[in-house]
Amino acid sequence: MAKGERKRAMRGRAGRMQGGRGSGRASTGQVRLWGRHAVEAALKNPERSHRKLWATREGVASLDGELPSDFPVEWADGADLARLVARDAPHQGLVLECAPLDDVFLEDVVGDSDAPVLVLDQVTDPHNVGAILRSAAAFGAAAIVTQDRHAPPESGVVAKSASGALETVPWVRVVNLARALDELAEAGYWRIGLAGEAETTLAEALPTGPIALVLGAEGEGMRHNIAGHCDALARLPISDSMESLNVSNAAAVALYAIATRKR
Incomplete structure (x- = not known):
């Protein structure tokens, strides 16, 4: 992105989630994403319905864009985030739960x-x-x-x-x-x-x-x-x-x- 270009807004919709470590499919039928590039792209995708973001403050600061003021963020440390994702997954301080993408034909x-x-x-x-x-x-x-x-x-x-x-x-x-x-x-x-x-x-x-x-x-x-x-x-x-x-x-x-x- 060129210097001075306006950052693209993040998007989101509040919700709840339960479930533990896994490959990235939560027990509620939602999808759990991690890592800066994956989470940032999902937050900028208007086709995604977002539920909740678990994050460190450093993780959120690394995002290219601003989260809405009412976006549901639960602050956590790296060890907490590691329990939400696949073993040894590089979450980079960001774990996002969102709905699966719609079918494409x-x-x-x-x-x-x-x-x-x-x-x-x-x-x-x-x-x-x-x-x-x-x-x-x-x-x-x-x-x-x-x-x-x-x-x-x-x-x-x-x-x-x-x-x-x-x-x-x-x-x-x-x-x-x-x-x-x-x-x-x-x-x-x-x-x-x-x-x-x-x-x-x-x-x-x-x-x-x-x-x-x-x-x-x-x-x-x-x-x-x-x-x-x-x-x-x-x-x-x-x-x-x-x-x-x-x-x-x-x-x-x-x-x-x-x-x-x-x-």
């Missing part, structure tokens, strides 16, 4: 631009999903798409790994991933699945126009049925000395390739 995010869509097939590690959200935000992806049964829930771990991108990148959850890929094809997307065994490199496979980039879980890769719903399979040209990349690293490299392709 595929038709809401496709067709308006050539921005890529990332489709994740059984990527279940919340750290990886969060890191992919962060790369998606960095390279201007339109959305990520996951199958609801084979993806982590919205949580503090995802939000912390996403470093604020959970609030800005639409996350579409679908029942049937193959059907979603068919809908993307009908909307004009060229579906490219990343597969280490593919003969074609990603650079060679990139067309003009919108792309749906499909990534499978580490180890297993894409399921056969999902690969069959891709228009092309491509690999990243990594060294023979390394078998594969972490799925979040592969997503970042592929998004960079898409962003810098020749039109």
Whole structure:
């Protein structure tokens, strides 16, 4: 933010919460977020309904923005906050309880631009999903798409790994991933699945126009049925000395390739 630019106001709605340590999903059905970037982004997101903030005074002072005067803050020390989050989670003096984000549907995010869509097939590690959200935000992806049964829930771990991108990148959850890929094809997307065994490199496979980039879980890769719903399979040209990349690293490299392709 440029010096002198007016700080964006924080937002909030009062409420109560009960529950202890966990991954970031409170027993009341709310989501618990921690860390400065995740909490700050959620406070600035007008689509979020906020319930309560547990914080140290240093944590609140680190925020880029002003909390409303009636925002429900419970002052606490670091040890108290550590009991509200996942073990050893770096809360940075801030723990926020808020409502989950509203559902986003595929038709809401496709067709308006050539921005890529990332489709994740059984990527279940919340750290990886969060890191992919962060790369998606960095390279201007339109959305990520996951199958609801084979993806982590919205949580503090995802939000912390996403470093604020959970609030800005639409996350579409679908029942049937193959059907979603068919809908993307009908909307004009060229579906490219990343597969280490593919003969074609990603650079060679990139067309003009919108792309749906499909990534499978580490180890297993894409399921056969999902690969069959891709228009092309491509690999990243990594060294023979390394078998594969972490799925979040592969997503970042592929998004960079898409962003810098020749039109």
